Amino acid sequence: MNLAWPVIERRAESAAIAEAVGSTDGSRGVLVEGVTGTGKTTLVTSCAAALPRPVRWITGTAASRNRPFGAVRRLVDATSPWTLAALLSDMSRGLSEELTGGSIIVDDAHLLDPLSAALLNQLATARSPTLVVAIRSGEPTPDAVTALWKDRGLGRVTLGCFDRAETETVLATALGGPVESRTVDHIAATTGGNPLHLRRLVEGSLAAGHLRRAHGIWQLREDPAVTAELARHFRERWLQSPPGTRRAVALVAFGEPMTLAVLGDLAKHVSMLGAERTGLVRFAAEGRTVVARLAYPFLGDVIRECVDDPTARRIRGELAARLTGAPDPAERIRAAELSLGSDRPAGARELTAAAADAIALCAFDRAVGLARAAVTDGGGLEAHLVRAAASAGTGRAAEAEELLATLDPTRMAEPDLVLWAMLRAGNLYRNLGSGDRATDLLAATRRRVTTPASRQCLDAARAAIDVRLGHTCAAVQVVERIRDAGRVPPAARMWAASAGCLALSLMGRGSEVPQWSRQTDGLTRWDTSALRFAIGQGEMLALTYTGEFGPAELCARRYLELARNHDDTWYGMSALLGKLELARGRLHECKARLEEAVSGLGRTDPEWRVLANLLLAQCLALLGRPSDGVAAAARAEDAHGESTVLYGADLGITRAWLAAASGDLGRAIGLARRAADQASRHGLHAVEAEAMHSAVRFGDRACGARLRALANVVDGDLIAPMTAQAVAAEAADGDGLLSAASQFDHRGSRLLAADAYAQSAAAYRRAGDRRAELRASTRAYTLARLCGDAQTPAIRAAAGPLPLTPREHEVAVLAAAKLTNHEIADRLEVSTRTIEGHIYHIYMKLEVPDRESLADTILMETTP
Structure with missing residues (x-):
């Protein structure tokens, strides 16, 4: 792909340069500094057109810095026999006269030879010509150049790297389309916003196939790659360093992040300082600890490739020995990984434990490598189980099933048998869409176990699956019995909470969810770590359905941070945040988030794919784009299977909104009512209320009684205005509809409020109350615009601005x-x-x- 790389206008810096060169107080000029790649030359070139004419360029180079007047040889006659002082004076006067009223641009002035730098300093005293001097930060610079701003009064402009917003603009412009937020964050962090490194990383990642487009959105699906040119630049910088400095940089490359204590044990102090001076390593405070990291994350591969195998094995061994036994799981994982290619290999027990730590942190890719090594090293049953769990977490569900199926359950101790059965059942229903096989496996295993604890674990796992198979009420009865039992194994409590939180949120019993989630605090182990996100799913849905939008957003952010190491889970939790944004009427934010989730989830995890596509289809319908919404709904239906029966009613609600967006309100009302009936059969009263309220928003005037009944069983602040709107709609009561709209408005649900205001405007119109109609219609129109120009049937029919010029x-x-x-x-x-x-x-x-x-x-x- 040929990139037309954009140039981001540096308005603030350009203005500062213009102000400095136009100054009437002091020297007329400016010193522009910045690290390599920040675009100093580009900036001064763009400013050259505004400089006084004529303009002369001087460029410092490594080749000319050792020759007298090497940088200015083309501009002056350096053959004069005068003494050095007279020669400098003569040359300065000649250039000043030649460029009276003009300008000199000096690029890479840190590479000027001493005499050229001295000439530049003399020109600054004459205040003519105007000087624009660019230097590289962190490089040795001639004193005469430094004196330009210290002693001669030139202005000084520091050119920084791109911030995140600028990075996103560059990426979207260069790639010709939107870039997912996680990719922007990753690239911005990897390059530090350095424009040159940003370009080389994008070019390298495109060439390697790591940066690609899915559903119209650019995503970085593997670690970023850089061009050979940029890698060579940093390789040469490392190779030109002293041996001690090279070792310090290599230690950081293999072991980052490294505390000063660890690095100080393995490298001399002078070498640590040298590593920082190379610009390849930086030291920064992280919390209360100062750590060493490579200046750019992509440098790790570059430096490690430069180290010969014996040295690399020795360094890995030194670092592994220093980190082994650390209290931090992340350090234990690093120690085990380092040991794999070292002269001090870890044993199967340590590798298995580190793989389990990685699973607990959702770092499944790292867990796979560690667990595979543990199995190869003779690890026992636990190593095989950990490997299977890690494979399932990386989207290799078929491989995980094969690994688990090859194990002989008849030779397992009962605790291991229960663990094996729960892992296999979870993979079958969650990843392979086979709920019946999963429940059959759990039932068969239950017949073989003898202890109450084992039965509780298996019953809890069965309940979690039953929730998604639509057996919600029965599952809740099971997990409530487990919850109320005296002594319950941690695994059983986690599985029970995952089932209970999700089921209760959808049943309209959201107020009960927090007590379930609190019971799992501190219980997470590697084999139940994924269940915390099922618990989080229930928490977020409960808060959204009950109208606790602020706490729901905080909850979502917390789980997104926990899922940062696992793409599928992160996108799934992000889709749930999209549901919250949909409820609040933030349609454009919702659309962007859900498009990213749909693009990122690909063909993995059917439940998250169903949910993300259904929500996206609803959002597109609300934005007046039903044809695009139909495509999203079709993707949801393709992914909808045995393991996602729970979302059947949501699918019906989505179809209803697509019909409404296409103008077929009769069909929309019928679909919404059927979705409500389906939800009711499974006891999902929060979903039932959402479906019935959708029918009200489509114009159904016979929903009041049913919503009144639901108000007795559904928790939260939203069911009351939903019911009030339905009752007022039946009676064509404009005041009642206005009251319901005000309640939605007060609770921050702008889109629901807009619909209710629009319906009240229609009721006032029928009653002949022109003033009240205008007020309600105007409010509906205002809120619809705040929601991203939402287009619901009620808004299209009755919302509008004030009829004023x-x-x-x-x-x-x-x-x-x-x-x-x-x-x-x-x-x-x-x-x-x-x-x-x-x-x-x-x-x-x-x-x-x-x-x-x-x-x-x-x-x-x-x-x-």
Whole structure:
């Protein structure tokens, strides 16, 4: 792919340069500094057009820095026999006269030879020509150049790296399409925003196939790669360093992040300082500890490839020995990984434990390598089980099933048998879509176990599967019995909580979910680590369905951070945050998030794919794009299978919204009612309420009784205004609909509020109350725009702005702010009589008698 690499305008820096060179106080010039790759040459080149003419360029080079006047040889006659002082004076005067009123641009001034630097310093004293001097930060620079801003008064502009927003702009422009947020974050962190490194990383990742487009969104699906040119640049910088410095950099490359204590044990102090001076290593405080990291994450591969095998094995061994037994799981994992290619290999027991630690941190790819090594080294049953769990976590569900199927359960001790059965059943139903096989396996295993603890574990795992198979009420009865038992194994409690939290949130019993999740605090082990996200799914849904939007967002952010090491889980939790954004009416944010989730999930994890595509289809329908929504719904149906029966009603709700967006309201109401019936059969009363309320929003005027009944069993703050809207819609009660809209508005559910305001406007229109209709219609229109120009049936039918001309609207706002006619006339520079005419027409159009009523109407339009 040929990239047309964009140039990001550095407005602040350009303005600072223009101000410095145009100064009338002190020397006319500026020193521009920045690290390699920040675009100093690009910036000064772009500023050259605005500099006084004529313009001369001087460029410092490594080749010319050792020759007298090497950088300026083309511009001056350096053959004069005068003494050095006279020669400098003569050359300075000659250039000043030649470039009177003009400019000199000096690029890479840190590479100037001493005499060229001295000449530059003399030119600065003359204040003509204007000087624009670029240097590289962190490089030895001639004193005469440094004196330009210290002693000669030149301005100084530091050119930094791109921030995240600028990085995203560059990536989207260069790649010709949107880039997922995680990829932007990863690339920004990897390159530090350095423009040159950013370009080389994108080019290298494209060439390696690591950066690719899925569903129209660019994603980095593997570690970023850099071009050979950039790798060579850093390789040469490392090779040119002293031996001690090279060793210190290599230690960091193999072992980052490294505390100063660890690095100090393995490298001399002077070598650590040298490593920092190379620009390849940086030291920074992380919490209360100062750690060493490579300046750019991609340097790790570059440096490690430069180290010969014997040295690499020795370094890995030294680091592994230093980290072995650390209390931090992340350090134990690193120690085990380092030992694999070292002269001090770890044993199967240590490798298995490290793989289990990696699974607990959702670092499944790392766990696979460690567990595979443990099995090869003669690891026992636990190593095989850990390897299977890690394979399932990396999307290799068939491989995990094969590994587990080859194990002989008849030769296992009962605790191992239970663990094997739960791991295999979880993989069968979650990843392979085979719920029946999973439940049959658990039932067969239950017949073989003898202890209550084993039965509790198997029953809890069966309940978690039953929830997703639609047997919600029965599953809740099972997990409540387990919860209330005296002594329950941690695994049983985790599985029970994962089933209970999800089921109760969908059943409308969201207020009970926190006590379930609290019972699992501190219980997570490697074999149940994935269950915390099922618990999180229940927590987030409970908070969303009950209208606790602020806590729901905090909960979502917490789980996204926990899932940062596992793409599929991260995208799944992100999709749940999309549901929250949909509930709040943040449609554009919701659409972008769900498109990323759909793109990232690919063909893995059917449950997350169903959920993400259904929510995306609903969002697109609300944005007036039903054809795009149909495609998303089709993807959800393709992924919908035995393990996702739980989302059948959600699929019906989605189809209803697509029908409504296409204008077929009769079909939309029928689909919503059937979805409500399906949810009711499974006891999913929160989903049932959502479906019935959707029918109300489509114009169904016979939902009040059912929603009143649901209000007795569904928790939270949203069911009351849902019921009030349905009851008021039956009676065509504009005031009742307005009250429901106000409740939604107060709770932060803008889109639901917009629909209710729009329906109240329609009711007021039928009642002939023009003023109330305008107020409600205006509020509906305002909220719909805040939601991203939402287009629901009610909004399309009744929402609209105030029927005022732009000038009348301007006058109305000022009048509502209690300005007198005379004050408004002065503000708008027109006559008072003209304002009086506008006020008269405003009153007539809005059917308001006075300014107080006008203020109420304008307030409906302007309140966020």
